Amino acid sequence: MGQGLLTKVTQVAAKTLGVPIDKIVIGDTNTHTIPNFGGTGGSVGSGTNAEAVRLACEELKARLSPVKDKLIADNDGKVPSWETLVSTANRAAINLSVTGYFAAPGTSGVHEGVG
Secondary structure: OOOOHHHHHHHHHHHHHOOOHHHOOOOOOOOOOOOOOOOOHHHOHHHHHHHHHHHHHHHHHHHHHHHHHHHHHHOOOOOOOHHHHHHHHHHOOOOOOOOOEEEOOOOOOOOEEEO
């Protein structure tokens, strides 16, 4: 699409989650997995979608935080790997699926992003 959308959202997700960029996989959009996609008009698609991804990643971090804190406490302060953190959260039945939604202020949702 020419906006660098996939590159930007990958970078935002990696930075927000604090993981290497190669841990992030961005899939194609479709309404089976990403509801209410808002389009990319006006060259705002990468910005709004990146913000939606950031919001989703912040929610995921919040869900993982208690698990991470416990793993650190149980392992003499050692920070767990991403894989250990996620697998431990999964075994604890923590929902690892998140959706972020962002609509640019003052646009009434005309320029929106879902991540």
